[in-house]
Amino acid sequence: MLVLTRKIGEKIVIGGNITLTILDGGRGEGVRIGIDAPREVSIHRSEVVDAVSASNLAAVKESTGPAAETSEQLILAALGLAGS
Incomplete structure (x- = not known):
């Protein structure tokens, strides 16, 4: 497992076509993450x-x-x- 520290607004690129953006953090234990990926990539919790x-x-x-x-x-x- 890769563990990274990111600040709000910073991004992580996976495989060149998936981008994770840190949207919000610091409220309780939750962090909001935006995911930009091709339609054919399934994303599920x-x-x-x-x-x-x-x-x-x-x-x-x-x-x-x-x-x-x-x-x-x-x-x-x-x-x-x-x-x-």
Whole structure:
């Protein structure tokens, strides 16, 4: 993991086509970050991905018994990325 310190207004460029901009900070524990990326790049908060994955795993277990798909396949399907 790369750990960087940035000030408000400073940017981080990832892969030449994704830019993270520090928008605001210092209020409590939160920091606001702006993300500029191509449309084909999916950006999701980890807690949402985790919740969708858990929900999908539960649904698969209820309908088919032991999960036939991996959690990665379920996450991709929930995010509309299956088969990509």
